[in-house]
Amino acid sequence: MTIALAIGNSRLHWGLFNGNTLQKIWDTKHLSIHAVHHLSQDEKTEFLVRTVIESIEKQSAQKLISTNPELASLRKPELGVLPLVLASVVPDQTTLWQSYPDNRIITLDQLPIEGLYPTLGIDRALTLLGAGTQLGWPILVIDTGTALTFTGADVNRRLVGGAILPGLGLQLWSLGEKTAGLPVVMLPDNLTGRWAGDTESAIVSGVVRGVVAAVNDFIEDWLGLFPNSHIALTGGDRTLLLQYLASTFPDTAARVIETPEAIFWGLNQFLI
Ligand SMILES: Nc1ncnc2c1ncn2[C@@H]1O[C@H](COP(=O)(O)OP(=O)(O)OP(=O)(O)O)[C@@H](O)[C@H]1O
Numbered sequence: 001m002t003i004a005l006a007i008g009n010s011r012l013h014w015g016l017f018n019g020n021t022l023q024k025i026w027d028t029k030h031l032s033i034h035a036v037h038h039l040s041q042d043e044k045t046e047f048l049v050r051t052v053i054e055s056i057e058k059q060s061a062q063k064l065i066s067t068n069p070e071l072a073s074l075r076k077p078e079l080g081v082l083p084l085v086l087a088s089v090v091p092d093q094t095t096l097w098q099s100y101p102d103n104r105i106i107t108l109d110q111l112p113i114e115g116l117y118p119t120l121g122i123d124r125a126l127t128l129l130g131a132g133t134q135l136g137w138p139i140l141v142i143d144t145g146t147a148l149t150f151t152g153a154d155v156n157r158r159l160v161g162g163a164i165l166p167g168l169g170l171q172l173w174s175l176g177e178k179t180a181g182l183p184v185v186m187l188p189d190n191l192t193g194r195w196a197g198d199t200e201s202a203i204v205s206g207v208v209r210g211v212v213a214a215v216n217d218f219i220e221d222w223l224g225l226f227p228n229s230h231i232a233l234t235g236g237d238r239t240l241l242l243q244y245l246a247s248t249f250p251d252t253a254a255r256v257i258e259t260p261e262a263i264f265w266g267l268n269q270f271l272i
């Protein structure tokens, strides 16, 4: 078995593989760099090994552990640790995880996609590879994380390009944080009216309708270039965003496939 870890700007994303079969995915909070920086090398290693075991045990519960005897023996150090495949867009966290004993860190140069530019996020490249491999090329990936990204590749697995904007959560948070008069509001399940009559609804209307219009516009343009392309949607806000999109641009929404596993489909090619 192999554990895959994708480190985003807000959260850690985990995937547990048995051979090449992705058994389960889940998310946890970031590890605090502050809490571990004073640890010795050995203590860091032990902490990371324990973090992996606890993360698996908490999420996968008894069923996974009983069907995978390998997992039950993880707590016996003489049996070795679970190999870890890592992709991170947070350099501090990457450095920390280098203390994990059996790790493989995935970088852009290892990916079989043409035309990548050197500062492209490894998460964008891996979701592109994963979604393209699983659904077919050309492919457009929309990732609704801390940042909202569009990343597209053509039938030759060559990056066409993309775009980056603040994600829904970050837009709402920054409005609340950087103004005296605006609260930080939560995303509603359903989109309210465009012409809002109170502050909270006005913020939701502006942020959500702005994002939905942008998403619709990028998809329309992409389909003009690649009419038969698949469109994959991933990231923590994907389900809400798809609901909003369906209520405003149903034809566009019908083209979109939710792929929460996309980054792990990409990492699948790099298991130890
Ligand atoms: N349980 C949760 N905890 C935190 N955020 C959540 C949760 N469920 C959904 N979200 C949403 O997920 C979004 C963050 O998405 P995600 O976890 O995919 O980001 P990330 O991968 O850490 O960031 P990025 O990929 O942009 O670096 C937030 O805007 C938030 O609204």
Ligand SMILES: CC(C)(CO)[C@@H](O)C(=O)NCCC(=O)O
Pocket: 008, 009, 089, 119, 120, 121, 122, 123, 124, 145, 147, 149, 164
């Ligand atoms: C855009 C984010 C933050 C999304 O997680 C990440 O992919 C990143 O840091 N990218 C680097 C810049 C780029 O992709 O062009």
Ligand SMILES: [K+]
Pocket: none
């Ligand atoms: K930054």
